[in-house]
Amino acid sequence: MHIVVDTDRCVGGGQCVMAAPEIFDQNDDDGTVVLLRADPPPDASAAVREAARLCPALAITLVEEEQ
Structure with missing residues (x-):
């Protein structure tokens, strides 16, 4: 994941x-x-996803890495 x-x-x-x-x-x-x-x-991915979900301005984008 990249933020x-x-x-x-x-x-x-x-x-x-x-x-x-x-x-x-x-x-x-x-x-x-x-x-x-x-x-x-x-191990921080759940917290990062929660942070992005909670952002009121939708200022956080998560880019999933392909495997």
């Missing part, structure tokens, strides 16, 4: 940080999403 965030769409809700704090953070200036790990470990 892409659209900071222009982000409204700074912080849902992603609450769901996956090891993957997402917030910019101190405007609260927008900061991606800490674009390629999260497999």
